[in-house]
Amino acid sequence: MNALINLLLFLLPILSSFWIAQTFNPLSSYQPLQAVDGAALYKKQLTNGNEAYLQVINLGKMHIDQITGEVDNMGLKEGKYYQGEGQYYSPFFQNKLFSEVTDEYQKLYANNVFSMINCSFFEQYQSSTQLSFPIKLNGVVITGGTSPYGPIKKPKDKYYNNIRLKTLVWDDKQAYITDYNQASGAPLNQKAVKNAIVTYRYSDHPAKVLAQNQANKYQVIGTLNKDGVKGDELLLIMTVNQATLDEAADLLRKLGVKGDIITVDGGRSTFLFNFQKGNIIVPQLSNLQENPTFRHLPHYLGFRKKSKNQVAPKISIAQPIGKVLPKKDQPYLILWRDNFDGDVSIKLYDGNKLIQNISSRTASDGVYEWTPRISVTEGYFIRISSRKDRNIFGQLQL
Known part of the structure; x- marks a missing residue:
């Protein structure tokens, strides 16, 4: 009898986990829009006719490209966040029209393309712009960042005196989000880190801190482990068309994200493209002028399958x-x-x-x-x- 009781006690947690997995599927309220081997796009209907779009990217099967505009000015000694204020450059990157970027991306990678989003915050609304925070691209730190809303000597608001910026780091197997050290440049100063972006934890975004957590278009990102092997191999990107940052982050929490959640450039600049569905959310025209100011952006992330390319080398x-x-x-x-x-x-x-x-x-x-x-x-x-x-x-x- 004791052996039977011990067996039941051993099996109970396993059976309970299996039963929960069978009865609760966090994606059950999402409509699948496209799925490929390594990535999927879902849509969720929110209140008041609003939508959320979820991308699930498996880094073991998908590749992430950082796409920037060409350098218009090197911004020498203007970097504020990489290894101390004024110790690094902060270039002006040419703003690129979102449709031109997606067209070029598809010409380079054809049917391997899955999606594209805008990414890093930028500082100036003109033909070229500096980026808010550091970026590492294929082993090279390409900007030190210039944002006035961060832990610098004289931030525009005292809240940002001591905030801790976050870094999204990824490779061909996994991704993780960790603290950023603006004095040393860690983790971007580590040789093993090849691609990384520095940005806000969603709760430190000025839209939440200074603008009363207003509803808007946002993109929030978290990581998730689903294969049981150490390391988060899934990148989850949630794009909302009219919600608060808290609501957007809560959607990721309900999907199982337990670590830090970051946000990238949003508002009128928000862009989400999918190879099968086309432009889902596009940057808006400026309310102040007819020129499409927010349609030209300096930094994008493209997601594509790692399989062999199908077009001529270029x-x-x-x-x-x-x-x-x-x-x-x-x-x-x-x-x-x-x-x-x-x-x-x-x-x-x-x-x-x-x-x-x-x-x-x-x-x-x-x-x-x-x-x-x-x-x-x-x-x-x-x-x-x-x-x-x-x-x-x-x-x-x-």
């Missing part, structure tokens, strides 16, 4: 609005987009004359920090070429 470089001339002994970011895994070479030319071999071999990952040791003359151009096929190249006119 290198894409768009010319920024103003030509930025690299300066001797000062850092300069070379940015491009491509759709192949092989290495590239980067060279500086004056017409047909080779001026400098900037890098004979570097990864085709879209970013290279160059500090020229020579004077660069207007009219030179930078050529990025595939190492496998020199006929595959892109050029940036200086």
